[in-house]
Amino acid sequence: MKLFKPFALLAIAAASVVMLTSAVPYSEKPADKTPVNVQKATLAWEKAAADGNVSTKELKGIVTELKGSKLTLKEKVGLKLFGKKIASKMNAVPRDGDKSQVIALILCVVVGGLGIHRFYLGYTWQGIVQLLTLGVCGIWTLIDLIRIITGDLQPKNGTYTTTL
Secondary structure: OOOHHHHHHHHHHHHHHHHHHHOOOOOOOOOOOOOHHHHHHHHHHHHHHHHOOOOHHHHHHHHHHHHOOOOOHHHHHHHHHHHHHHHHHHHOOOOOOOEEHHHHHHHHHHHHHHOHHHHHHOOHHHHHHHHHHHHHHOHHHHHHHHHHHHOOOOOOOOOEEEOO
């Protein structure tokens, strides 16, 4: 009888936790909707970066649009100090279409066992594995050759500039 009380209290506590947590309604935000300010900032960035140069004033406008309110003094000073570095990093991102399918095919045929074509296409880890395994004795290289010819093996950050 002495053990009954602790087990009863434990059962009541467990039941109350289940009851209280099940009473909280579950709400899920739609994950596929991008906020309007992010879309506007992305469009503003693409427009500003079209010529390859983004001024501090344009960057300030983009960040203000993204934040949705005025920038604080710290943020303005940070943009002034690091604006050029931020802009150069954003412009350094590879654009779509900076690789050639013909070059990838030639690299695969000539030095395919070493995985050089994988490095060229931006797949560094797969290139290292191919280099260490010699393209798994040529099988992986043959598969890559077929995938490059069919256009299935694309560059990591986009599409080919010139195709077969």
